Amino acid sequence: MKIGVIGGGAWGTALAQVAARGGDVTLWVREGEVADAINATRTNPLFLPGVTLSDAIRATTDAGELHDTEALLVVAPAQHVRSVLSAIDVGTRALVLCAKGIEAGTRLLVGEVARAVHPQAPVAVLSGPTFAHEVAAGKPTAVTLACADAPLRDRLAERLAAPAFRPYASDDVIGAEIGGAVKNVLAIACGVVEGAGLGQNARASVIARGFAEMTRFGLARGARAETLAGLSGLGDLVLTCSSTASRNYSLGVGLGQGRAAAELMADRRTVAEGAFTAPVLREAAAEAGVDMPVTAAVGALLDGTPVAQVIDTLLARPLRHEGL
């Protein structure tokens, strides 16, 4: 199975490196200088510095060069998945969504966006605790690979698997997507706890209560609890809520220090998906009648509400039962 990768950021490049262990890979990238650097120097200095890429990866800015691939890993940022996919003749080839987020305006998960743009294409989701630089370095990593079509899922898993890259099969596509989208917002919240100096107890509480709200939202959208408690949900939540290697957590640290979201987001070339997901997740939760106080707090901070006021509002909420 020849693999195409759409998106030459850190994660697209790392996944191209994973797929290149099993054969040739065509990597579509948006920036000409990134394609040139990959083909000429076997590096992506803009988005994944310090990694020597496989000779089996060919980078291009011409989506037409994806024509001979059988499956496409979609790794553009969530807000750009629609425009990027609209420019590609996908047909009935499998689309493996690897971005984590919810589209603003439509409130669609990226898999739902893919189905809307290419209704003939089968959809899978690859998600989990996966810092790109660790995957590219060959460090042991496990992911959820969710797809309703079991034979296709097995073929994809066999094609991408390696001793240090273990896909775990699931048929809960929506659950895998919701975990990845929501954890980015919760990672911002954990960064705020760090930036505001609120302590380790508070961070653990945000992880646990954040997981409760991820689960409430997921169940309301038809996800299964076991998926949310797996690699793509709790696993990724723990990773990104614990490390400044997470762009979302780092953004939260800045917000917690009282810096403005606009200042923190200005001129950045890398994506912190939680900043785009938080407002749309807040809307989706309200629409579904799901209480998501941590998400609401992150949304308020991104809107410019002072950090002390946001924390006071969270802590002043009425006492409640711990269950969902």
Ligand SMILES: NC(=O)c1ccc[n+]([C@@H]2O[C@H](COP(=O)([O-])OP(=O)(O)OC[C@H]3O[C@@H](n4cnc5c(N)ncnc54)[C@H](O)[C@@H]3O)[C@@H](O)[C@H]2O)c1
């Ligand atoms: N980096 C990771 O460790 C990691 C791991 C798992 C999942 N992801 C997810 O993968 C997705 C891509 O993230 P990344 O880390 O590879 O990106 P990145 O931050 O490394 O790079 C930014 C990407 O955005 C693209 N981009 C910018 N403007 C664009 C536009 N107008 N249209 C289309 N593309 C545009 C750039 O070409 C580049 O590919 C995100 O949803 C992210 O949450 C990232």
Ligand SMILES: O=P(O)(O)OC[C@H](O)CO
């Ligand atoms: O750097 P972040 O916060 O975008 O996290 C990257 C991945 O999603 C971790 O699994």
